[in-house]
Amino acid sequence: MTKLNVPGNRYRQLRTNFTDTHPLVIDTEATAEDIQCAAHQRIRAATDLLETFTCLTYEHxxxxxxxxxxxxxxxxxxxxxxLLEAAQHVQLRPAVDNPIHPNQPHS
Incomplete structure (x- = not known):
């Protein structure tokens, strides 16, 4: 995926941006869970739309x-x-970039 400016930048572009200003980006400092939730919302909406169309005819x-x-x-x-790709990168970040909080169990 293309990143803005230099590698390691906080924001990743969405491939669906069709302008040079890239108004929609993914915040890679968000938690993997939040990014996955946003991905789930979009994929669920697409799935729901597809399910709706399986019940309709295209005659008209x-x-x-x-x-x-x-x-x-x-x-x-x-x-x-x-979003799923960004979440995967967040999860795979080295421990230095993604420190374990004191209340989190060590895995």
């Missing part, structure tokens, strides 16, 4: 409606994948 669907649906699904799934 307009081509532009289908492209809108595909675009929404792409954004949700790609953002979810980007």
């Amino acid at each position: 669907a307009d081509l532009k409606d289908i492209s809108h649906i595909i675009n929404a699904l792409y954004l949700l799934v790609q953002d979810g994948c980007d």
Whole structure:
């Protein structure tokens, strides 16, 4: 995944950004659990949308409606994948970058 400026930067770009300013980014200093929760929300929304469409027929669907649906699904799934990748990197960070808090058990 592309990062802003230099490696180790706090913010990671989402692949769904289509501008040079990258208004949507992932905060890599967030906890892995929070990043995974955001990923889950997006993947769950895409799954719910797909489940809804399995119950419908496309006989009366307009081509532009289908492209809108595909675009929404792409954004949700790609953002979810980007978030999962970021969460994995947060979990794999060396212990120096991710210190164990006194109340956490050592694993």
